[in-house]
Structures are given as structure tokens and as C-alpha cells.
Amino acid sequence: MSAQHRRIGIWVSGLVLGALPLAALATTLSSSLVPKFVDPLPRVCGATKTPNCAVMTPTSTANNLDHYEIAARPFTQQILPAKDIYGNAFNKTSVFGYGPNIAGTPVCGESGVDPGNCFHFPAASVAAQKDRPVEVNWLNQLVDSAGNFVTYPAGARVQQNIHWANPPGICDDGRHQTDCVGRGGTYTGPIPMIPHLHGALHVTSASDGIPEAWYLPASVNAAAFVASGSDYCHETAGARDCTPTPGAAQFRYPNNQPPTTLFFHDHTLGVTMQNIAMGLVGAYVISGVPPDDVAPGVVPSGDYDIPLLIQDKRFDTNANVLAAEEGNIEVVNGKSWPYLSVEPRKYLFRIVNGGFNSYLHLHFSTAAVNFTQVAGDQSYLPNPQSRSTLLIAPGERVGVIVDFQGVKGRTFTLQTDSVQVLQVRVGQNANGDTGPVPAALPFQAIPALANAPTVSVALFDSLLGAGDQHTAVPMRWDEPTTEFPATGSIQEWDIYNAASQDSHPIHLHEVAFQVIDRRNLDGSCVQPCGPRPGETGLKDTVIADRGQITRVRADFRGAMPGLFAWHCHITPHEDDEMMRPMCIVADPAHQSANPLLDGFAGCPAQ
Ligand SMILES: [Cu+2]
Structure with a gap:
């Protein structure tokens, strides 16, 4: 890219950036119309599958390998409550989300849907085990029922005049290629996607989901577009875990890393924010056995192990997603301002800041409840830490144990600063509990070498x-x-x-x-x-x-x-x-x- 084009790219994108918030403001749904704490928190699984949470089902577990077929599809999901504060219906929201490659697009949480085989924003979790590889065939099925590609909604943050995936294949400077400053204007083409497992260690470059490894759906009408980015399945001479297939990329994750919470999300060059805002995100939990992990029953598990993917969002008045850097509606696990009914006992929360430009400063509205932080992005902490406030930036994860034993029958909220996020309703009876949080947790430090570069x-x-x-x-x-x-x-x-x-x-x-x-x-x-x-x-x-x-x-x-x-x-x-x-x-x-x-x-x- 020449310096001249670089300068033009910045100048034009500056104009577009300046204009976007005005457009967003004009149609943003007012948060005051959205009643809070109407719907329960959608449950995605932590380390273990239970009948009450959504988890991906592998299509094969042969050869010491869990194989998944995970598709991204368009569907609608009731993110907002069914009705606004005046009793007028809210539309379902059009989202892109991940789910199994099966007929139909059953949405998690709807009646009669198998929680092991459903689509959702955020996705049903992937429950992985340390040292047991997971292979995912990621399918871009962002097409309609006729097999034609779907497009971004009006007002999407797709800036063709910044350096981006550019499936039209003609750059601003006339070169015929992808992954460059495009020619501007509204993009009405197919959706490029590339899943990245955030926090996955020791994967090959071909399985990492780098930004120029995107690919389009294998749609019937996309011939005018370039089907994939310049790094798609690029290790042709080396790694054999990415085989070029129209609309798909198969990646392998070795999981030879400490037990923790990862998350997968889209990473396409220049449209990462838009694709995540549409819903392409989900939790991926690695668990293990001692000495890598705590022994069973030491920390809350099963229904007491709850991922919380927090994303502040904006919507227009038709409940369509507006990709905005900072939202006015707090969405947890794909539901605006949900509530969570808990027993008076300990819970493990795996908190993911899946937002865009908002640091979370989480605390409870009552001083009677605190966090005991046991994990960060990549591992347990060596020793648990009692914390009243959690600072979590976009991309960071925090594992906390929260004990509701002393607040039977009470209702309060999890907040970021003064903004409510999630209501907690504590019942009267606990069905068992875990013991005290151990003073030492599984952790191996990275050696401090005197000669480290x-x-x-x-x-x-x-x-x-x-x-x-x-x-x-x-x-x-x-x-x-x-x-x-x-x-x-x-x-x-x-x-x-x-x-x-x-x-x-x-x-x-x-x-x-x-x-x-x-x-x-x-x-x-x-x-x-x-x-x-x-x-x-x-x-x-x-x-x-x-x-x-x-x-x-x-x-x-x-x-x-x-x-x-x-x-x-x-x-x-x-x-x-x-x-x-x-x-x-x-x-x-x-x-x-x-x-x-x-x-x-x-x-x-x-
Ligand atoms: Cu930054």
C-alpha cells in the first residue's frame, strides 16, 4: 500500500467513523424502554455437561480426539424481553451464531430443543479436556434457505475504505486482491468469517484463525466475490490440519495447556467488531485432573459452574444489532438484563468480557457478597484472592467463586460501576455445597530466565x-x-x-x-x-x-x-x-x- 493510499484510507475512515455515531444515535433503542430482570439467564455449560445448560456435542470421539462440526448461521433470538415497558412487543433480533451442522436451526432455550444440539448467541460451550485434542470443522453457513448469501444489516460497521478482508477483490489503488483498503461504499456482499479460539496455545498457524484466513460461505450466488482471504489454509507445505474446502476450515486445538476458560470469536480483518456484535462468540472450557486441575468437588461444578459472557450492546428500534463501541443495554449470555436464581451456596462464575470498548468494573450491589478470584485468562491463580471489584478488559476472563450462603432469600445485582448487569435471586435451600476454597491452586509459573531476550x-x-x-x-x-x-x-x-x-x-x-x-x-x-x-x-x-x-x-x-x-x-x-x-x-x-x-x-x- 502506498503512503498516499494509506493517508487517503485514514482520512476517509475518519469521516466514516465520525458519521457512524450520529446514524447510530438516530435509531438507537432507548434503554429506558427495556424492562430489566424479566427473563432468566440463558445457561451455557462450564466444564461439565448438565441437562440445564447448552454444550456442543462432538460428532466423533474416536482416536482420542473430539471432532465437532460447528456452523455459523443466521437466525433470530429473543435477546430483548418479549415486551417493552408499555407492553408493546419487541422483535426477535437477527443474529449470526454458532451451532451444530444439523438440519434446521434449533435455538437453545426454546422449548423442545436439545441443549446439546442448538444455535445461540453466545454459542453452546465447547467442553474440552486437557491434553485431549479438539478438532472443529468450522462451516460458514451464513446463507438463506435458498442457499444465497445473507448480508450485513443496514448500518453495519463495515468500512470498505479501511484495510479489511475486502471480498470484492479490488483495492482502492486498483490492485486485484483481497485484504487491502477497498473501494468504499456500502458492502452488500457475503459475510467473511474466521473463527479464532482466543487463548488457545500451541496451535498451528493454520488453525489459529488469523485475520486474513477468512472465507465466505459456499453460497450459490457468490461468484463475483473472492472466496477466501490470503492466509486461508496457508500452510500448504507444512501443517496438514487445514484442508481447503468451500465455505469451511478445519482447525485442531491440542489443549495441552492449563485448565481455564477460553472463548472463540470471529477475527476477520476489519470486521471483527461487526461479526462479534452479530453474535459470533462462545465459551470454550478446558478442564483436567490433579495435579493440573483441582480434584472433583473442590470447586463448584455442574449446574454451579456458570460462564457469564457480558457484552454491552445497542439495538435499533426494530431490535436489530447496531455495532457500537459502547452499548446502552447490558447483555449476559445473549439476554438483556437477565436474572439468575441461585441456591444459598458457592458458585463458580467464568466471566468473559465479550464487549468491544468497555472495561467492566464488576461488583455486587450488596457488600454482603464478594468475589474470591481463583482464575485468570490462562490458569488458576497460585492463591485465591478476595476481591470486592473486578476490572475486566475486553478479551480478559476471570474465574471467581461467589458464596451466597449468607444472603438467603435476598435479591441484588451484579453491576459494572453504577450500571446494572445481572440480577441475583438467592433461594432458601441449598442442594449441597463445596468446602472452603483451597489456599493453594494448581499453577506453574513461567521461569524467570536471567538471559531471556x-x-x-x-x-x-x-x-x-x-x-x-x-x-x-x-x-x-x-x-x-x-x-x-x-x-x-x-x-x-x-x-x-x-x-x-x-x-x-x-x-x-x-x-x-x-x-x-x-x-x-x-x-x-x-x-x-x-x-x-x-x-x-x-x-x-x-x-x-x-x-x-x-x-x-x-x-x-x-x-x-x-x-x-x-x-x-x-x-x-x-x-x-x-x-x-x-x-x-x-x-x-x-x-x-x-x-x-x-x-x-x-x-x-x-
Ligand atoms: Cu486499543
Whole structure:
């Protein structure tokens, strides 16, 4: 891309960005019309399947491998209550969501629907076991009943004049290719999608779901569009776990990582926010056995293990999704302001901030109930931490145990700041309980090596760069790769947020890291020096506040060679190229030990 086109791209996208909120404001459904706490929380499963929660059913469990066929389809879901505060009906919302590749599109929670075979936003969970691989054939079935592709709703945040997937295949500068600044105008073509399992470690590049690996549905009328992005199934010489098939990509997740909560979501270049806002997101839980996991019965399980995917959303007055950076309606597990009836006992909540630009500051409206945080993004914390407020950025996950034993019969809310999110109704009788939370939890630290290489990277407003506050310049997604970590290595990444006006949650694909500390730009340690409360476990997304150097120790042992990404997880920033390639390079020992990777061609130009 030439400098001239780059400048035009920024200028035009600035205009579009400026215009979008006005359009959104004109039709935004007022939150005051939406009654709260009318419907129960939709239940997706945690680590174990129960009859009361939705979980994906594998189509095969042969050969020590769980195989799933997961389709993305358009359907409608009652996200808002059936009626507004005046008794007028709310429409169901048109969503894109994941579900099984079966006839019909049964929606989870509707009567008579098997909770192991249904579509939903967020998706029924994938319940995986440590060291048991999961293979998913991800199918883009965003088509109508005649097999024609469906399109984005009016007002979608699809900016053809930014660097994006660009299925029309003609760039702004006249080149014939995808993954570039497109020609502008309203996009009325088929939906590109690429599922990424956020937090999956040790996957091949071909299975990672990087932004240019998108693909269109195999629809009958999409011949005018390019069927897939430039990184779709790109490891033709190496990994054999992505076989090009129209409208599909088969990925493999080894799950050789500590038990934790991951989530899958769409990651298509330039339209990640729009695709997630439409509903392409779901929880993926890895559980294990001691010593990797706690023994059965030590922490709440089954119906007492509840993922909460929180997303602040906007709708228009017809209940259509408006992709907005910040919503005015709190949606938990696909329902606006739901309630949850609980027993007076302990629960495990796996909280996912699945929103776009909103940091959650969660607390209960009563001081009688607190959180005991037991897990972060990538693992248990070494020791549980009692916390009254949880700060969770987009992309981060937190595992907490909450004990309702002392608040029998009471009703209160989970809130972010002063905004209500979820109502909790505590009953009178508990059907058993778990014991005290153990003082020590399964955790293996990343070794602090004296000779670990240090990588300096820098944040700008909606772009990233390589180097420190003196040397880094903002770089776009398709400028030459600057990060080449070696497989098998442990690296310190120093994330300089000197030039941006904001705080950004920074996510590395493929690896886990530990927060070392945060430094002021003069090098002095931000006090109290060390990880913040709740950051003591392994993580994959870290808040990098402005005026600070956020230092993490990243573990590339077990990482696969190839092209991955690191980026801000505020999705509008990510879509605006606050995202950079990361080429993990194989050391010779690793390569010869892994015949699947023989002939690996290195990282292609992204
Ligand atoms: Cu950001």
C-alpha cells in the first residue's frame, strides 16, 4: 500500500467513523424502554455437561480426539424481553451464531430443543479436556434457505475504505486482491468469517484463525466475490490440519495447556467488531485432573459452574444489532438484563468480557457478597484472592467463586460501576455445597530466565509499533513483520504506552504470559510493584495503561512456528489496524522433532 493510499484510507475512515455515531444515535433503542430482570439467564455449560445448560456435542470421539462440526448461521433470538415497558412487543433480533451442522436451526432455550444440539448467541460451550485434542470443522453457513448469501444489516460497521478482508477483490489503488483498503461504499456482499479460539496455545498457524484466513460461505450466488482471504489454509507445505474446502476450515486445538476458560470469536480483518456484535462468540472450557486441575468437588461444578459472557450492546428500534463501541443495554449470555436464581451456596462464575470498548468494573450491589478470584485468562491463580471489584478488559476472563450462603432469600445485582448487569435471586435451600476454597491452586509459573531476550513494543492511538518510547513509530498491519520470537524461548515483552491517550488490553496469540510489573516511563516501578490483584496467574491479555511500560514474561515453549498476531482487544481498535503480525520461528531442534512441520515455508507476507 502506498503512503498516499494509506493517508487517503485514514482520512476517509475518519469521516466514516465520525458519521457512524450520529446514524447510530438516530435509531438507537432507548434503554429506558427495556424492562430489566424479566427473563432468566440463558445457561451455557462450564466444564461439565448438565441437562440445564447448552454444550456442543462432538460428532466423533474416536482416536482420542473430539471432532465437532460447528456452523455459523443466521437466525433470530429473543435477546430483548418479549415486551417493552408499555407492553408493546419487541422483535426477535437477527443474529449470526454458532451451532451444530444439523438440519434446521434449533435455538437453545426454546422449548423442545436439545441443549446439546442448538444455535445461540453466545454459542453452546465447547467442553474440552486437557491434553485431549479438539478438532472443529468450522462451516460458514451464513446463507438463506435458498442457499444465497445473507448480508450485513443496514448500518453495519463495515468500512470498505479501511484495510479489511475486502471480498470484492479490488483495492482502492486498483490492485486485484483481497485484504487491502477497498473501494468504499456500502458492502452488500457475503459475510467473511474466521473463527479464532482466543487463548488457545500451541496451535498451528493454520488453525489459529488469523485475520486474513477468512472465507465466505459456499453460497450459490457468490461468484463475483473472492472466496477466501490470503492466509486461508496457508500452510500448504507444512501443517496438514487445514484442508481447503468451500465455505469451511478445519482447525485442531491440542489443549495441552492449563485448565481455564477460553472463548472463540470471529477475527476477520476489519470486521471483527461487526461479526462479534452479530453474535459470533462462545465459551470454550478446558478442564483436567490433579495435579493440573483441582480434584472433583473442590470447586463448584455442574449446574454451579456458570460462564457469564457480558457484552454491552445497542439495538435499533426494530431490535436489530447496531455495532457500537459502547452499548446502552447490558447483555449476559445473549439476554438483556437477565436474572439468575441461585441456591444459598458457592458458585463458580467464568466471566468473559465479550464487549468491544468497555472495561467492566464488576461488583455486587450488596457488600454482603464478594468475589474470591481463583482464575485468570490462562490458569488458576497460585492463591485465591478476595476481591470486592473486578476490572475486566475486553478479551480478559476471570474465574471467581461467589458464596451466597449468607444472603438467603435476598435479591441484588451484579453491576459494572453504577450500571446494572445481572440480577441475583438467592433461594432458601441449598442442594449441597463445596468446602472452603483451597489456599493453594494448581499453577506453574513461567521461569524467570536471567538471559531471556527483551522485546520492546509500543502503542499508539489505534496503531502499534516496534521499539520503545524513543524509537517506535506507528506501523500498520501489512508493514514488514518486526516480531520474530523463537519457539522454545521465553521472552520479556515490554509494552510501552507512551504515545497513546488511552489504556489498551493487549493480546498475544499462541502463548501465555505472566505479568512481571508496570514501570513508569522513567523506569521506576509502579507501586505496589508487581502484578495487580487478579493478575498473578497466567494470562493472554493485559491492560497496558498510558504513561506506563507493562512488562510481561511470554512463554514460547510449545509454540508452533508460523504467522500469528498480537493486537489490542478493543475491537474497533483492532479493526483499525491496532494489530501486528508475529512470526514465530522454529529452532532446528523443534523442527526436526516434528515431522508435520518439515518444509514449513516460514511466515508469508501478511
Ligand atoms: Cu486499543
